[in-house]
Amino acid sequence: xxxxxxxxxxxxxxxxxxxxxxxPEDVAPLTRQRVLAAxxxxxxxxxxxxxxxxTQQTRTxxxxxxxxxxxxxxxxxxxxxxxxxxxxYTVLICNADxxxxxxxxALQLLLDRKVSGVINCSTGANLDxxxxxxxxxxxxxxxxxxxxxxxxxxVVVDNRRGAELATEHLVDLGHRDIATVAGPQHLxxxxxxxxxxxxxxxxxxxxxxxxxxxxxxxxxxSGYQAAQKLHSLRQPPTALFVANVEMAAGVIAFVRDKGxxxxxxxxxxxxxxxxxxxxxxxxxxxxxxxxxxxxxCTMELLLARLRGGKPAxxxxxxxxxxxxxxxCSPARSPR
Amino acid sequence: xxxxxxxxxxxxxxxxxxxxxxxPEDVAPLTRQRVLAAxxxxxxxxxxxxxxxxTQQTRTxxxxxxxxxxxxxxxxxxxxxxxxxxxxYTVLICNADxxxxxxxxALQLLLDRKVSGVINCSTGANLDxxxxxxxxxxxxxxxxxxxxxxxxxxVVVDNRRGAELATEHLVDLGHRDIATVAGPQHLxxxxxxxxxxxxxxxxxxxxxxxxxxxxxxxxxxSGYQAAQKLHSLRQPPTALFVANVEMAAGVIAFVRDKGxxxxxxxxxxxxxxxxxxxxxxxxxxxxxxxxxxxxxCTMELLLARLRGGKPAxxxxxxxxxxxxxxxCSPARSPR
DNA sequence: TAACCGAATGTAAAGTTTTACATTGTAACC
DNA sequence: GGTTACAATGTAAAACTTTACATTCGGTTA
Numbered sequence: 001x002x003x004x005x006x007x008x009x010x011x012x013x014x015x016x017x018x019x020x021x022x023x024p025e026d027v028a029p030l031t032r033q034r035v036l037a038a039x040x041x042x043x044x045x046x047x048x049x050x051x052x053x054x055t056q057q058t059r060t061x062x063x064x065x066x067x068x069x070x071x072x073x074x075x076x077x078x079x080x081x082x083x084x085x086x087x088x089y090t091v092l093i094c095n096a097d098x099x100x101x102x103x104x105x106a107l108q109l110l111l112d113r114k115v116s117g118v119i120n121c122s123t124g125a126n127l128d129x130x131x132x133x134x135x136x137x138x139x140x141x142x143x144x145x146x147x148x149x150x151x152x153x154x155v156v157v158d159n160r161r162g163a164e165l166a167t168e169h170l171v172d173l174g175h176r177d178i179a180t181v182a183g184p185q186h187l188x189x190x191x192x193x194x195x196x197x198x199x200x201x202x203x204x205x206x207x208x209x210x211x212x213x214x215x216x217x218x219x220x221x222s223g224y225q226a227a228q229k230l231h232s233l234r235q236p237p238t239a240l241f242v243a244n245v246e247m248a249a250g251v252i253a254f255v256r257d258k259g260x261x262x263x264x265x266x267x268x269x270x271x272x273x274x275x276x277x278x279x280x281x282x283x284x285x286x287x288x289x290x291x292x293x294x295x296x297c298t299m300e301l302l303l304a305r306l307r308g309g310k311p312a313x314x315x316x317x318x319x320x321x322x323x324x325x326x327x328c329s330p331a332r333s334p335r
Numbered sequence: 336x337x338x339x340x341x342x343x344x345x346x347x348x349x350x351x352x353x354x355x356x357x358x359p360e361d362v363a364p365l366t367r368q369r370v371l372a373a374x375x376x377x378x379x380x381x382x383x384x385x386x387x388x389x390t391q392q393t394r395t396x397x398x399x400x401x402x403x404x405x406x407x408x409x410x411x412x413x414x415x416x417x418x419x420x421x422x423x424y425t426v427l428i429c430n431a432d433x434x435x436x437x438x439x440x441a442l443q444l445l446l447d448r449k450v451s452g453v454i455n456c457s458t459g460a461n462l463d464x465x466x467x468x469x470x471x472x473x474x475x476x477x478x479x480x481x482x483x484x485x486x487x488x489x490v491v492v493d494n495r496r497g498a499e500l501a502t503e504h505l506v507d508l509g510h511r512d513i514a515t516v517a518g519p520q521h522l523x524x525x526x527x528x529x530x531x532x533x534x535x536x537x538x539x540x541x542x543x544x545x546x547x548x549x550x551x552x553x554x555x556x557s558g559y560q561a562a563q564k565l566h567s568l569r570q571p572p573t574a575l576f577v578a579n580v581e582m583a584a585g586v587i588a589f590v591r592d593k594g595x596x597x598x599x600x601x602x603x604x605x606x607x608x609x610x611x612x613x614x615x616x617x618x619x620x621x622x623x624x625x626x627x628x629x630x631x632c633t634m635e636l637l638l639a640r641l642r643g644g645k646p647a648x649x650x651x652x653x654x655x656x657x658x659x660x661x662x663c664s665p666a667r668s669p670r
Numbered sequence: 671t672a673a674c675c676g677a678a679t680g681t682a683a684a685g686t687t688t689t690a691c692a693t694t695g696t697a698a699c700c
Numbered sequence: 701g702g703t704t705a706c707a708a709t710g711t712a713a714a715a716c717t718t719t720a721c722a723t724t725c726g727g728t729t730a
Contacts, residue, residue, distance in 0.1 A: 002716060013680045018718060028678060043467040048447040049387045050716040053685050058384060068416075069409045078404050081430060090444060093428050095416060109425060112383040132378040252614055274611075275555075279587055281616030337686060348710045353688060363708060385686035388715050673729085680723070686715100693710070699703085 001044045010038055021046065052114075060090045061302065062110035062118045066098045066218065070246050071274035072291065073121070076143070079295025080119060087303055089116070098184070098218050100125035111136070117302045122147040124186045139305045143298050146188040153301040154314040155294055159189045162287040162319035163196025163241065166269045169285070169321055170239040171204050174329045175267060179212035179237035181226040181247050190218070193243045193271060212237055216247045223250025231258060238266060238330040245272035248284070267327040271319075283324035290317050336379045345373055356381065387449070395425045396637065397445035397453045401433045401553065405581050406609035407626065408456070411478070414630025415454060422638055424451070433519070433553050435460035446471070452637045457482040459521045474640045478633050481523040488636040489649040490629055494524045497622040497654035498531025498576065501604045504620070504656055505574040506539050509664045510602060514547035514572035516561040516582050525553070528578045528606060547572055551582045558585025566593060573601060573665040580607035583619070602662040606654075618659035625652050 003014040010017070012031065020027045020035035027035075038044070052058045061084055065073040081091045092115065094106035100123045107129045110118055117139040120130065130149055133140055142154040170178050180197045183190025198208050214229055216222030223242065227250065230236055242248040248270035255262060262268055262282055270277075273288035294317055304310050338349040345352070347366065355362045355370035362370075373379070387393045396419055400408040416426045427450065429441035435458045442464045445453055452474040455465065465484055468475055477489040505513050515532045518525025533543050549564055551557030558577065562585065565571055577583040583605035590597060597603055597617055605612075608623035629652050639645050 004716075014717080015681075015719080016679055019679090022718080026678085031678080043463075043470065045443070045446045045467075047388075047449060047716055049384055049393060049449055050685090051718075052384045053382075053388055053687095053715090054717045054719090056685070067413070068403065069406070069413050071404070071406075074404045074409050078402070078430065081403075085440075090427070090448075092425070095413065105420075108380070111380045113425075114382060114384055128378075135378065249610055256614065275584060276609075276611035276615065279591065279615050280611065281614060281618070283616070339686075349687080350689080350711075351709055354709090357688080361708085366708080382686055385715090386688075388685095388717095389687045389689090391715070671730100675726105675728075677726095678724085681721085683720090684718090688714090690713090691711085694708085696705100696707090698705080700701105 001042045002047070006035070006038055006042070006044060010034055058114050058116055059088060060092055060113060060115045061299070062092045062094060062106075062113070062115040064094045064096050064103060064106050064110070064118065064120050064122075066096055066121060067246070068093060068095055071276075072245055072272045072289070075274075075291040076295040076298075079292045080299045083296050083299035083303075087299075089303070096121070096123065098123060104129060107133070114138075116306060117141065119143050119298055119302065120147060121145055122187075124148065124188075139302055141298055141302045141305075143294075144189055148188075151312050153298075153305060153312050155298045155301065155317070156189065156314070157289045157294070157317045157319050159192025159319075160196035160199070162271060162289075163193040163243075164200045165319065165321040166241045166271070166287050167197050167200035169269060169323065169327065170241065170267060171200065171206070173239070173267065173327060175237075175239040176206055177212070177235065177237045177330070178206070178239045178241065179209075179214065179230050180241045181214050181216050181223055181230075181243060181251060183216060183218045183243040183247070185215065187218075190243060197241055216243070216250075218244050218246055220246050220250040220253075223247030224254045225250070227251040227254035231260070236266075239327070240266055240268050242268065242270040245270060245274060245277075248272075252280075262326050263328040264331060267330070269321075269327055273322060278324065280326075282326050285324045285327040286322050287319045288322050289319050293317065336377045337382070341370070341373055341377070341379060345369055393449050393451055394423060395427055395448065395450045396634070397427045397429060397441075397448070397450040399429045399431050399438060399441050399445070399453065399455050399457075401431055401456060402581070403428060403430055406611075407580055407607045407624070410609075410626040411630040411633075414627045415634045418631050418634035418638075422634075424638070431456070431458065433458060439464060442468070449473075451641060452476065454478050454633055454637065455482060456480055457522075459483065459523075474637055476633055476637050476640075478629075479524055483523075486647050488633075488640060488647050490633045490636065490652070491524065491649070492624045492629070492652045492654050494527025494654075495531035495534070497606060497624075498528040498578075499535045500654065500656040501576045501606070501622050502532050502535035504604060504658065504662065505576065505602060506535065506541070508574070508602065508662060510572075510574040511541055512547070512570065512572045512665070513541070513574045513576065514544075514549065514565050515576045516549050516551050516558055516565075516578060516586060518551060518553045518578040518582075520550065522553075525578060532576055551578070551585075553579050553581055555581050555585040555588070558582030559589045560585070562586040562589035566595070571601075574662070575601055575603050577603065577605040580605060580609060580612075583607075587615075597661050598663040599666060602665070604656075604662055608657060613659065615661075617661050620659045620662040621657050622654045623657050624654050628652065 003017050006017050007014045020032045084091045096103035103123050119141045121144045140152040182194045201208050214226035216226050269285045271287045273286045277284040338352050341352050342349045355367045419426045431438035438458050454476045456479045475487040517529045549561035551561050604620045606622045608621045612619040
């Protein structure tokens with residue numbers, strides 16, 4: 001059922017039908033009624049594809065996240081979507097799995113679809129594609145990580161500060177053998193978290209052992225492996241700062257497999273909070289990001305940009321340490 | 336940058352450019368090379384919107400779920416998306432929040448977008464809209480709940496069996512005062528779970544008290560409220576079967592707020608498993624669904640349907656009881 | 671009554687791609 | 701050499717909507 005069909009049925013021109021739907025005041029009341037009745041009778045819906053073609057805008061925002069099952073991203077996406085929908089935009093979610101090839105595929109898809117904007121949790125690769133986006137007139141926003149591109153809005157948490165908060169907390173408890181499961185260093189957030197960790201230790205004159213810095217890829221399995229490596233060390237750490245929830249999940253899986261007790265044998269503090277962190281055994285001490293606010297803000301910036309005007313800006317949100325029970329003073333006294 | 340622009344630049348017709356990209360063998364090797372070079376040089380991407388218009392297919396599948404933050408749906412969506420992408424389809428995710436008005440908006444959006452198919456976790460309202468979909472030629476699949484429509488593929492878990500498993504487990508432990516936090520009864524899965532619960536109790540000659548059946552809406556807050564009501568009963572239950580994870584989260588939040596101990600004071604078994612359930616305090620006894628398999632299967636059915644042929648079918652998956660430590664025998668002896 | 675006005679409706683173009691059909695040019699064959 | 705055949709490319713229509721501009725027609729004004 002198209003405008004054409006309706007026009008024929010009602011003996012009107014397609015223009016009149018179109019107008020009856022989009023600018024009711026431009027059409028005689030009686031005509032409008034007839035049109036509306038027919039539309040309803042046939043369950044007609046304008047073809048969004050064609051409208052996009054004609055109006056040259058898809059009113060769609062692409063969001064590239066690493067994994068929608070990750071509670072952090074799920075929450076962000078929800079916030080983004082609510083805000084988008086409220087403004088008449090649709091959100092297209094793509095999983096990149098922290099894999100630059102998949103990210104490329106996702107971006108290519110969004111490019112094909114001529115989205116109005118992209119919220120990118122970049123792997124840092126694919127700069128060329130992102131650049132193509134900008135040239136195409138799409139609005140780009142970096143979220144969670146900085147792609148390194150110029151002239152785009154950026155929404156991040158203060159990663160160094162978050163790591164400081166976490167590390168400081170461990171040091172305060174008396175730990176000296178503190179390790180970290182860091183994220184991939186090509187990501188700005190992972191770098192920030194590692195630097196915050198290292199700086200804090202140095203500030204307290206604690207040597208940063210190389211073996212105490214394990215690198216993961218922000219995904220669960222890598223957390224498991226990192227924990228494994230740390231555990232097999234001659235002198236394992238008494239405390240651990242994990243750079244994101246997913247890896248923390250992996251760490252916890254390993255620790256449980258091994259029967260290591262938290263926090264007595266190892267204190268754990270992780271970046272990112274989630275509903276479950278609170279009810280875990282033991283409840284997890286975490287560095288929480290204001291997820292909903294950040295998601296909403298991201299979309300607001302994007303929409304503002306779309307409406308034109310405003311120059312690009314960077315919003316840095318403050319993380320918060322939530323002390324629960326996965327951290328305590330070390331059993332063996334510090335050397 | 337459009338075909339037109341490229342054509343002008345290369346002094347070819349748009350048809351040739353189009354062919355060079357979509358059916359390389361129909362074009363002279365040299366020409367193809369020239370085209371490819373230009374395409375690459377300009378970062379040209381065919382306009383997906385227009386292509387959809389021309390080919391009359393969007394290669395997009397809409398998925399309507401209640402909340403993407405719900406671990407069950409997050410996992411399902413991931414599985415669906417992977418399978419879709421592997422087959423050249425894009426997935427459009429919509430949140431309905433178990434709210435029929437929001438579901439309507441979501442379906443309307445998908446209708447506008449002329450999606451090729453819809454995977455619907457229906458609230459059961461909006462049958463008319465779903466019907467419009469079918470008339471429009473889109474393929475519909477019911478997931479998790481049955482909309483009641485005829486002639487569509489359906490993927491569900493055996494809800495009665497799941498509830499039986501859970502309830503039987505509680506009865507076996509010696510519980511007689513068993514309550515349930517049921518889902519909204521207009522949803523087929525919620526009905527199945529309640530019936531399985533009731534039948535099992537009856538089978539064991541246990542009276543099903545009215546006050547022991549609390550109804551929630553499958554969302555967290557309603558779990559909290561239901562727990563509250565059960566807790567305030569003169570004679571509270573010693574065991575509880577919760578009909579989904581989200582409500583279980585609410586129940587746990589309440590139970591913790593009140594300082595009630597699990598499982599000593601109350602045994603809890605919930606529908607749906609998640610990574611965290613295992614590491615909670617105590618680890619949660621659950622009825623698990625084969626989430627990934629179900630998600631993948633759903634998409635496979637949909638794609639098969641899209642390719643034509645196959646009549647609609649219903650796949651019922653078997654749930655599995657995973658006993659962890661949130662259930663034990665009751666402290667007070669059964670009356 | 672002629673001229674004009676405005677409301678209601680119609681006409682047609684544009685947006686970009688795909689593809690059936692048409693055209694061109696060249697090589698092969700008799 | 702003229703016909704055939706085929707490969708390469710071109711032409712133009714179609715997909716459906718929005719919208720600038722054009723037309724129609726009843727009524728108002730001088």
